[in-house]
Amino acid sequence: MKKTLLLFITVLLGAFLALAGCGNQNAGSGEEETEQKAAEIPDSGALTISEDIPSGTTILSKGPNGEEAISAKTLNLSEEDIAKVKEGNYKAAIVMHYAGNDWSKAQIDGLEAAFKRMGIEVIAVTDGQFKAEKQVSDIETVLAKDPDIIVSIPVDPVSTAEAYKKAAAAGVKLVFMDNAPQGLVAGKDYVSVVSADNYGNGVEAAEIMAAQLEEKGKIGVVFHDADFFVTRQRTEAFEKTIKEKYPNIEIIARSGITDPNTGEKIASAMLTKNPDLDGIFAVWDVPAEGVLSAARTAGREDLVITTIDLGTNVALDIAQGGIVKGLGAQLPYDQGIAEAILAGHALLGKETPPYVAVPSLNVTQENILESWKMVYHTDAPDVIQQAAQ
Template identity: 60%
Template sequence: MLNRRALLGSATAFALALGLNAPAFADPDSALAALQETVLSKGPNGEEPTAPSTVVLSDEEIAKIKEMGASAAIVMHYGGNDWARAQINGLQTQFAAMGIEVIAITDAGFKPEKQVSDLETIMAQSPDIIVSIPTDPTATAAAYRAASAAGAKLVFMDNVPTGFVAGTDFVSVVSADNYGNGVAAAHLMAKALGPDGGDIGLVFHAADFFVTKQRYDAFKATIASDYPNIKIVDEQGIGGPDFSGDAEKAAGAMLTANPSIKGIWAVWDVPAEGVISAARAAGRDDLIITTVDLGENVAISMAQGGFIKGLGAQRPYDAGVVEAKLAGYALLGKEAPAFVALPALPVSKDNLLDAWKQVYSTEATDNIKSMMQ
């Protein structure tokens, strides 16, 4: 997979780099198709992306891991969405295939102090492996360093603690192409708005969180470079932990102050649910919403032809599988890539059911299927 992020300042240059005719990049459909052939994100420390297909364990290697009787803990930043559940499912499935016992799964509720406490509690059980996503890269760094010093092999999702170096302080970090998913959400917004464009607002994550900042930067850069007929007229940050409620308040204020707004981008699916609530309260049935992450509630909205017109999806189940395999690398002393990234997946109603299978490795829920009829 090639990294083209540096070219995003010029849509024409990016199109040419991918072998497209420059005018084709002005078409959202062409741009969305191109996204699935590349990875735009770099790692938290500027690492170039490695393809997940290169992370493999032979039958002999898996047999060796099974003989170790290793244990693992999964330390989440936040567990209240479909993305987190899919990550955990992928991890548990692959750990089971490797004979690794999962001894703890924690949810910090996006509170750094809770995650530090979770890590301290878990270390009393001496896990061989910790797979985690830091809520705050600075506030949690000392706790992760203590875990590493005690012998736990660390594999990260999306974000890494401040000052940590791959291959020394941790094994690897695995992520979706969050920059690419922000780009996808921008193109999907442009497609839904149509050739006339219009005013839009943004609901972003007001925290020092690497992947959500990537989405925000990517969305803004793509609108600015590719769609001069679309104007960002308002932005509101949310901090949580009530991300849906905070987003509802932010979007409500935005719609009141800017009645010209035709669309709102939300940083992930749970805040997008809050934007839906705000749109309903404001009587704005015509509002267009795009986001990142394919949760069930936004999928139902999309299936109904409702507010959600498109989103950039991560592949959390597959990411969990890769993270577990990288933990196996560490147990074997096998050299691991510093940063593994999975391509963005643009999703609209047209490909919703197929996309759900790709994201969660299972059929769409009955609720989603019934709304597609």
Template identity: 90%
Template structure:
């Protein structure tokens, strides 16, 4: 019954594929037959923190882009007194995205907007770099002409965008980065902080789910991101290290890299043809995982186990429907946005900020899919996912 429902829902949501949390293509955040999910609001009183439901003892396994130790975003707090001081400044902020058309980006933007609204900071621009460095450089120049006090951004490419960010830093703009810092910029001097998900932790979660599903024995493949992208590299390293060190009876027998996330099906098909004995495949984020899923169905491999990272709509549906995507490590992008806004405000007030902050990882399986969706996006899961989970 669940399988039939999932097939129907997949057709219904077939248009939702775009760019994923790591900065490539992934699912959109429209769930209910195309109806946009309402952005969550933050409480208008009390101290500002990230989601209080995230366990305080959540361990952060990632390190920063320069090897910095991670500070948990759970430790960040902006008091009501500090919020009042920020409001007096009548500051302006711009959000300069690498890509803005996916679940992860929308949730980040929603978190930033909600936090800035609470602080009385005007968001004067939200730009979409369309994953093109030259477009993002142009966006930065356009935004600088509006004299923002804050820019929150994720570099499309840490090298080719660096000069544009240096120009912003020289103009006195407080820079807060998502996931990675441009080359040649220094924390505390040129930028406030880098805020990321615990991508290493999410890789570990995906490995643990894979091992549990395989009963700690089998042969698997890995679809990794064949690019110099800090967060996706962390995910794959964590997954492979966890499997090799903790589960000696699980063997990684195939590895294939992607540069275009939409080639996941082609790469997975070749992997399955060459290695028909595979029991499972890990894909570095949800869009390549969708390609692995399609390849498995074409090959008649309903027994394949798939794990991934990022809670996009389509993989959430597959998990909710008892499908072959069995689980994933999820980022908490809304809370990442709130953390970025808190750090920007701290900097405006002259406070010290850590160079690298990470939001804890989240283990997502069929058993907690609806609760996980609400934790990730601060809103209830779309009706189609709720129906699939029944």
């Protein structure tokens, strides 16, 4: 998939072309905007996710089969563990549903950095382009390379299941991002599922919406009309929080997307049918970009947009004090580290929890630069830093 969004910044900053979304590795007017190098993982001490992530945060999400979440903050590989893993000369493959947006790139970066520390060779990184048949083919290709580990996120939990079962039967340690294929059993067929606290991030998006609307108004919801566990949790959390905590905010419009690049079309129709809308929640940042474009076209600079995921384009609008007022952010780099740690535990024969989650993060204009650094382990691109000032 391709997503191109033309954003005009202020005269002070000049014109800025930001390419984001599925299938696009570079966001910004040049590679320097998104190719800033993430901080290196320390080459000594235990391997953990970032110590800057607050401890004690309650994880609100449950796993694909209703499992209670274990916080990724509790995971670690000791130096002794790492030395033992290195002795195995293991190989890993990363099989993505798509690999072209900021979230996916950060996941891959975190995995590669952690595997490097563990002495594990990454032999393949694939992009399923959000097509189940492409991902099944990718798994077959990867299995021919004889990996010890596959870290993956299934495009579709049903149609990809047999391919993952084949990998499990071959003795490959499977660690999943966000969702598990249908029919596979934790501890038997796969190591664990690692996710962001998607329910918690949905709650964060609802709280920001309520605060911006002063707890009253009419809103719409752009949800993911697919059997995708994590996006369903986000929408459920957003809507439940609004309905239960904010009775004077009414959800009057709901529209589903299957292709994230149709966000603008969906939002335009929603705004035309409901000109009295005060806000719209979009289930992640790529469709939120479409909502943003539709709002601008409709002259609705007063609309409040909230979403999930700190992509470049929504981050820029937040930094400028634009229509996107805030979001719940995942921490994909640290999620990648957590996945690698669990793979290490499995290689060492250690018991692993079936579901692990990384805490949620509330992002607004006030903390946009700090949030970017926490999410991506690098400073925000210059254009976002300038906009925030």
